[in-house]
Amino acid sequence: MSSKIKSLKYNGKWDFSPSIESIENLSIQKEYQLFINGQFQQPLAKKYFPSINPSNEQQLSRIAKAEAEDVDMAVKSARAAFNGQWGKISGKERAKYIYRIARLIQEKSKELAIVETLDGGKPIRESRDIDIPLAAAHFFYYAGWADKLEYAFPNRFPKPLGVVGQIIPWNFPLMMAAWKIAPALATGNTVVLKPAESTSITALLLAEIIKEAELPPGVVNIITGDGSTGNLIVNHPDVNKIAFTGSTQVGKSIMENISGTNKRSTMELGGKAANIIFEDAPLDQAVEGVINGIYFNQGHVCCAGSRLFIQESVYDVVLRKLKDRMQSLLVGNPLDKNTDIGAVNSKQQLATIQKYIDIGVKEGADIFQLNCELPKSGYWCPPTLFTNVSQSHSIAKEEIFGPVLAVQTFRTTQEVINKANNTPYGLSAGVWTDKGSKAFNLASKLKAGVIWANTYNKFDPTSPFGGYKESGHGREGGLHGLNPYLNLE
Amino acid sequence: MSKRIKVLKTYKIFIDGKFPRTESGRYTQLKKDNLTIANVCLSSRKDIRNAVLSARNAFESWSSKSAYNRSQILYRIAEMMEGNKNQFIEELILQGEDSNKAILEIDQSIDRIIYFAGWPDKINPIFGSVNPVASSHFNFTILEPMGVLGIVAPEENSLLGLISSIIPAILSGNTCVTIVSEKLPLCAISLAEVISNSDVPNGVVNIITGSKDELAPHLAQHMDVNALGINIDNKELKNQMFFQASNNLKRVVDVSKYKIEDSSFESPYIVKKFMEAKTTWHPIEKDFTSSNNY
Numbered sequence: 071m072s073s074k075i076k077s078l079k080y081n082g083k084w085d086f087s088p089s090i091e092s093i094e095n096l097s098i099q100k101e102y103q104l105f106i107n108g109q110f111q112q113p114l115a116k117k118y119f120p121s122i123n124p125s126n127e128q129q130l131s132r133i134a135k136a137e138a139e140d141v142d143m144a145v146k147s148a149r150a151a152f153n154g155q156w157g158k159i160s161g162k163e164r165a166k167y168i169y170r171i172a173r174l175i176q177e178k179s180k181e182l183a184i185v186e187t188l189d190g191g192k193p194i195r196e197s198r199d200i201d202i203p204l205a206a207a208h209f210f211y212y213a214g215w216a217d218k219l220e221y222a223f224p225n226r227f228p229k230p231l232g233v234v235g236q237i238i239p240w241n242f243p244l245m246m247a248a249w250k251i252a253p254a255l256a257t258g259n260t261v262v263l264k265p266a267e268s269t270s271i272t273a274l275l276l277a278e279i280i281k282e283a284e285l286p287p288g289v290v291n292i293i294t295g296d297g298s299t300g301n302l303i304v305n306h307p308d309v310n311k312i313a314f315t316g317s318t319q320v321g322k323s324i325m326e327n328i329s330g331t332n333k334r335s336t337m338e339l340g341g342k343a344a345n346i347i348f349e350d351a352p353l354d355q356a357v358e359g360v361i362n363g364i365y366f367n368q369g370h371v372c373c374a375g376s377r378l379f380i381q382e383s384v385y386d387v388v389l390r391k392l393k394d395r396m397q398s399l400l401v402g403n404p405l406d407k408n409t410d411i412g413a414v415n416s417k418q419q420l421a422t423i424q425k426y427i428d429i430g431v432k433e434g435a436d437i438f439q440l441n442c443e444l445p446k447s448g449y450w451c452p453p454t455l456f457t458n459v460s461q462s463h464s465i466a467k468e469e470i471f472g473p474v475l476a477v478q479t480f481r482t483t484q485e486v487i488n489k490a491n492n493t494p495y496g497l498s499a500g501v502w503t504d505k506g507s508k509a510f511n512l513a514s515k516l517k518a519g520v521i522w523a524n525t526y527n528k529f530d531p532t533s534p535f536g537g538y539k540e541s542g543h544g545r546e547g548g549l550h551g552l553n554p555y556l557n558l559e
Numbered sequence: 560m561s562k563r564i565k566v567l568k569t570y571k572i573f574i575d576g577k578f579p580r581t582e583s584g585r586y587t588q589l590k591k592d593n594l595t596i597a598n599v600c601l602s603s604r605k606d607i608r609n610a611v612l613s614a615r616n617a618f619e620s621w622s623s624k625s626a627y628n629r630s631q632i633l634y635r636i637a638e639m640m641e642g643n644k645n646q647f648i649e650e651l652i653l654q655g656e657d658s659n660k661a662i663l664e665i666d667q668s669i670d671r672i673i674y675f676a677g678w679p680d681k682i683n684p685i686f687g688s689v690n691p692v693a694s695s696h697f698n699f700t701i702l703e704p705m706g707v708l709g710i711v712a713p714e715e716n717s718l719l720g721l722i723s724s725i726i727p728a729i730l731s732g733n734t735c736v737t738i739v740s741e742k743l744p745l746c747a748i749s750l751a752e753v754i755s756n757s758d759v760p761n762g763v764v765n766i767i768t769g770s771k772d773e774l775a776p777h778l779a780q781h782m783d784v785n786a787l788g789i790n791i792d793n794k795e796l797k798n799q800m801f802f803q804a805s806n807n808l809k810r811v812v813d814v815s816k817y818k819i820e821d822s823s824f825e826s827p828y829i830v831k832k833f834m835e836a837k838t839t840w841h842p843i844e845k846d847f848t849s850s851n852n853y
Contacts, residue, residue: 210630211627214681483844506841514843
């Protein structure tokens with residue numbers, strides 16, 4: 071019956087007047103250096119790589135490539151800072167430095183948001199309202215812990231680990247830097263951080279902030295480069311811990327590399343989250359949550375709700391609502407404040423997404439894509455969903471890291487629990503139901519580190535985040551986020 | 560050129576974000592070396608009642624702000640105090656403190672605000688709990704603010720003592736009416752000015768000067784005050800307040816046993832004393848067919 075209801079047809083009439091964020095007062099340097107021992111310095115080999123704006127394929131800047139000697143210098147300066155001033159000051163004084171960073175991020179939030187959008191392709195609405203405020207909030211939150219650690223771990227005399235190497239991804243560049251640096255500093259460690267190759271600029275603006283905040287030299291070192299630079303950090307003998315956010319594949323190789331050493335680790339890896347809609351759910355709200363779950367940040371989200379499970383009795387109506395809602399998504403210039411879906415982060419990632427879309431079609435699933443005009447240059451992928459998907463399809467098993475949703479159905483609670491847990495991943499899951507007791511039942515049965523009930527993709531500095539199984543280990547955020555940076559023996 | 564005539568500051572009280580004089584029109588003269596430093600309001604029962612009303616009205620908005628937001632507002636108070644340091648130092652010296660001690664006291668006061676500013680979003684992770692009840696229920700306990708607090712700040716350490724009385728009490732979302740040091744009231748009014756410039760909503764902090772013997776019992780008896788935080792040396796007055804507080808079972812937190820200057824004062828347990836624990840039960844659906852092996 072419900073399938074007889076006609077779909078909305080926008081025919082491309084869902085237009086807004088453009089509202090482009092101004093970049094007039096913005097100055098992006100032509101070249102960015104390595105931030106080591108409180109100074110910006112050229113890489114010894116003087117090698118640089120380009121940073122590209124993925125929405126128009128133009129070069130934004132050149133970024134220094136750190137090689138073995140640069141990495142060694144960064145680790146040495148972090149070690150010296152740990153053995154020196156940073157290791158001696160009180161938690162109270164450490165807190166003040168971290169509060170300064172939080173305040174400076176807030177002061178420069180507009181500039182940071184624009185650069186994040188130019189460098190990474192994400193809509194300005196998201197960088198302005200989510201990435202940057204959350205980065206500031208993270209520093210603010212962990213600043214408060216610096217002099218309160220004995221309450222978090224009673225009877226344990228928490229001690230910092232030493233030098234921590236941190237490697238972060240390109241999907242939330244500044245926010246991930248904050249998630250890594252803030253707890254490390256609050257607990258008294260020193261840091262060597264490497265941003266992702268395609269999104270280094272905001273991390274280097276953060277380096278400027280850290281300099282302005284007058285942190286002692288060497289406490290935070292930010293070095294840029296590709297995977298080979300990351301590898302050098304991982305294998306440096308004087309690093310006490312590796313905190314990595316990125317793909318499960320790279321995470322496994324890091325674990326191999328540090329096996330047999332005393333290095334500690336936190337791994338925040340991939341996901342293939344189930345987003346489950348029961349027949350008693352508030353359906354419009356659920357559809358909003360599904361859209362947000364998979365199309366937020368072009369689907370470049372490790373906890374993206376990429377597997378949708380709809381209870382059969384409401385399948386038709388949910389699918390219609392979902393397709394209607396997709397029609398109203400605006401894909402285009404990330405600097406436009408109306409934009410919902412920005413540019414895919416890189417050429418390489420676009421190829422990966424396209425590969426999976428082709429596989430999806432080839433394996434027999436039915437494709438539905440938003441029929442919209444895409445900009446001529448840049449990397450773009452329209453919001454996509456597949457129906458007629460089975461558990462064995464690649465698009466239902468593997469992480470795509472793009473705006474591609476695989477839709478499946480279920481009849482009973484037990485069936486959907488089995489299907490949802492049938493994955494090597496376990497980062498997050500979503501449940502939509504009006505019945506609280508059902509939500510809590512699912513929350514207790516789903517094997518994932520974060521469960522969202524009647525909401526999705528919510529993040530907060532006070533809330534621990536991290537995965538089960540091959541989605542990694544360790545938690546970031548909240549009191550749990552302190553533990554991986556402390557020795558409690 | 561003739562000597563410039565200094566403008567003298569008028570010290571008033573702080574109710575609902577405004578700086579009125581006491582409705583009673585009474586004042587007392589604060590003197591140093593036989594010279595008048597300030598005319599200080601001798602507030603009345605009516606002023607206390609007005610202040611409690613304003614604190615009650617402010618409770619809803621202050622306690623429903625996010626912990627993060629309250630945290631930032633408290634941090635803002637510290638920022639503003641850092642900028643107004645000299646004014647506080649001058650007042651402390653005017654009230655008889657030597658300059659080194661005055662500088663120490665203001666530094667310690669600012670740092671103490673920063674310390675407590677970190678707690679709003681960390682109290683529940685420390686003291687809240689998820690309770691593993693035997694039945695199929697999700698059961699958790701969180702701490703919530705109590706409501707309106709009546710605070711009597713200590714006579715000595717007029718600034719640090721005042722900060723230490725107010726900040727841990729309000730950080731969880733409580734609002735307060737504070738009777739300040741009777742003989743050293745100057746910093747209290749300057750603190751009110753800082754608070755009024757720090758995004759703290761009107762009525763969250765109310766500051767009353769005057770005779771403690773006269774005013775404190777009115778706070779203790781007031782039926783719309785939920786708890787008292789008192790730091791009083793006068794044993795008789797203290798006992799009287801404990802007695803009067805029983806009229807509506809106000810919680811009474813006697814802060815006088817803690818040493819204000821000591822860093823041991825800085826603890827979340829003082830915050831917890833001004834909070835109530837709330838436990839919520841919610842059923843978890845039981846699926847008897849379930850056999851989950853993953």
